Amino acid sequence: MNYYEEECYSSFNIKPWLKLRRFFKPYTKKLIGLTILMFVTALMDLSIPLFQKYAVDSFIAKNTMEGLNSFIGVYAAVLITMALAVTLFIRLAIVVEMHIGMDLRKEIFEHLQNLSLSYYNTTPVGYILARTLSDTNKIGSMIAWGLVDVFWSFAYVIGAFIAMFMLNVRLTLIVGLVVPLMAVITVYFQNKILFTSRQLRKVNSKMTASFNEGITGAKTSKTLVIEDKNLMEFKKISSELELSAVNLSRINALYIPIIVFFGSVLTALVLARGGILAMDKIIQIGTLSAFLSYAVNIFEPIQQLARTFAEIISLQANIERVMDLLEKEPLIKDREDVIRVYGDNINPKRENWEEIQGEIEFKNVTFKYPDGDEEVLKNFNLHIPAGTNVAIVGETGAGKSTLVNLACRFFEPTEGEILIDGKDYRERSQLWLHSNIGYVLQTPHLFSGTIKENIRYGNLDARDEDIMEAAKIVSADAIINKFEKGYYSHVGEGGDRLSTGEKQLISIARAILANPKIFVLDEATSSVDTYTEKLIQKGIEYLLKGRTSFIIAHRLSTIKRADIILVVNNGKIIERGTNKELIAKKGHYYNLYTKQFEEERTLEVLQ
Incomplete structure (x- = not known):
């Protein structure tokens, strides 16, 4: 069965996030704490150019060291506060990311236990694993890091414009003309980069699957003499991967120089106009230095906003996939009065x-x-x-x-x-x-663990003596004792260390231990x-x-x-x-x- 990856959203949609809110509601206080820490960090970041202005105007321009110790003390306090805020933010973000991801995985796993057999007959294991592992990790990461980054970026951009406006209105107008153009360019390219990256991931998944089939099916390929066919298919996928990678490189190669060019133009305009104002004694050198820092530093949060917002839009598809799984109703349900x-x-x-x-x-x-x-x-x-x-x-x-x-x-x-x-x-x-009911399948499944643990699944309260007795009834004990560790031997993933017959004997011993009325x-x-x-x-x-x-x-x-x-x-x-x-x-x-x-x-x- 071929399960395709659903197309991602192309615009923001609040519905997936509303479905998800019950998972981050228990961590509301922590998320508020993260937001506060980000605002504190943004304020500290915004204060650095002002310290720079004060140092130039009060010490360098006046050629004096009076008040320097106090300045250093305050500046050090700001840096220490910012370092502490960043440290606390990282620790708190990791906790939130891990807990939200874990809560999602726990609920998915519990829900999977209640789904009917027909769901597993029609849904590939890889699809379920992707929802349970990959998608939940992305959601937890975005809530803990991405959304808070948005608050930081907004706070910094707004704060920087307020600071620049207070420093000099004329220079702020120059920035106000260039920055919106750069923002539009950034949003455009980030969407292109996101789309191309998505295509690259899809092709990369196809290549991984091709590798997997080539390795696991090597014996079959040789007996059917289809190595040439496999190689041609692999080369085709490799060409697709190369094309996607080259397209992504071309977009980045075009985007980065454009941003650098506009950044350089803005710096030159601010320096030219600011230099004239400084020479005319309208503004001080420290003011020009601080303004220039704001003008240059404002590009990063704008790019961060565009990148994060594009990822948020893309993540909506992951949220929908996870919630679709959680909302999947079992084909067979017990009535409420029965429960x-x-x-x-x-x-x-x-x-x-x-x-x-x-x-x-x-x-x-x-x-x-x-x-x-x-x-x-x-x-x-x-x-x-x-x-x-x-x-x-x-x-x-x-x-x-x-x-x-x-x-x-x-x-x-x-x-x-x-x-x-x-x-x-x-x-x-x-x-x-x-x-x-005791069920012995044609290809029995054993769980990772020891032989004893697998037999005990028939009755979790069984004593070791009961387990050994069940094995003796089917003469499995003779085979089990051939292993170096006997009942404590590990069966491997899915029992792959045992033969089909050995797995069937253990599964029958497990059924005997369960003592079912229907077999x-x-x-x-x-x-x-x-x-x-x-x-x-x-x-x-x-x-x-x-x-x-x-x-x-x-x-x-x-x-x-x-x-x-x-x-x-x-x-x-x-x-x-x-x-x-x-x-x-x-x-x-x-x-x-x-x-x-x-x-x-x-x-x-x-x-």
């Missing part, structure tokens, strides 16, 4: 939970996927007594997972109802049901060797005893033991019955069975 009794995912009220038996019944269930128009199930009925083993078979893409996803409430019926122990499962919380096996033995499959089958046999189970599998050894077999084709159940009954029908299942029997017999001969 009051059973709690939610974050604050469960387990004391009110009934013990589950595992009886499942589909009553007149009609279902279509949220993004689809075709009804996958229509008026479907199925009764599964507690403790029944149900095998679901069918070709790849037949829709085997639909029934399981409905039974597990990862999706809900469009019409009809699904009963758990005789009661519509919407009358109880999702967590109540999910806490009683789902999703083709867990379809990608492992025969020896590992035997170990897995041993664990599965243990799990199936006395539990309602759904088995999505291709292996006959697993299917034949089921109490009922459902044959799925094009999202519909076309046959149902026991292994013996379905073979006798000589229908779709019979053909699948015969084909699978021949494949497994051939495999046994080869082995």
Whole structure:
């Protein structure tokens, strides 16, 4: 799936910022403190040229040192005050940036826990990570630094014009003619720079993705002999990157000389006119020196204003993306009255939970996927007594997972109802049901950490003895003890230090520790060797005893033991019955069975 980066705003819009205000509201006092510190810093900055004027006019021009000590003391006090203000500002800004970013990430992560499975099926992981990490960092940084910089820049520009006006009105008029022109040029170029930088970042992201695919897919590329194709695509992206970088360099190369030129022109005009006024004794040399400092220094805050305002406009898209994620409603939500009794995912009220038996019944269930128009199930009925083993078979893409996803409430019926122990499962919380389900995936996921920690996820209150017992049941302990650190061995990111079979054994041990009333096996033995499959089958046999189970599998050894077999084709159940009954029908299942029997017999001969 290709997720594009949304186009950024081209003008200021207050709506995204209003959505964000609840995140910086807890830090209002700190933000006010930052603003005050910035105003203090701006005032100190504005006072420096006045000290310069006083030093020239009172000491240098008069060739005297009378009062110099007092001057140095006051000047030093101002510098120390400014240094303290800057130090406090930096410390406070870092705190605000970190806290706002952390609050955003915490709320996003908590919200992600409540989103339905369908969201993760349709949204790339990279897109979610970008919202959670990159966008939140930018927002926190802008609130802590950018917005306060705007206040400083405004304060300095206004203060500088007031100071220049008080020093000399005629010279201020000269500055007033040149500065607006420079401001317009600066705003124009900053927007161009921002737009080009954005294009550069997009192309750079494409290059990173190309690098990633080239490295992770190196083996596939070699087997398909497509190195030339990959190289051509990479060269194309490199050319785009080079073009964007050159365009950015050209804009900067044009912008900087223009600013320097106008700055030099303004300096020359102030010096020329100010020099005449000084020679005519209308103004003092110190006044000219101070005025010149203001005229030159005013360019930086103007550029800062233009740059920050452009970044604020650009950041609005980041805010919208983050808020869009936070406002994303789960496809499946518990009702308020259910939450009051059973709690939610974050604050469960387990004391009110009934013990589950595992009886499942589909009553007149009609279902279509949220993004689809075709009804996958229509008026479907199925009764599964507690403790029944149900095998679901069918070709790849037949829709085997639909029934399981409905039974597990990862999706809900469009019409009809699904009963758990005789009661519509919407009358109880999702967590109540999910806490009683053990799920072993075809490609099981392990969390970063040790083997023991991963098994313990089945029951966080389990003792070490319980963890080891669960591993022994599936004979995983023999494999675990081969590792140097045994149960304390780290599995790596996603369990990448273990083989598929080893991960499946640990995931089954985890399911055993959870002791679920409903068990789902999703083709867990379809990608492992025969020896590992035997170990897995041993664990599965243990799990199936006395539990309602759904088995999505291709292996006959697993299917034949089921109490009922459902044959799925094009999202519909076309046959149902026991292994013996379905073979006798000589229908779709019979053909699948015969084909699978021949494949497994051939495999046994080869082995």
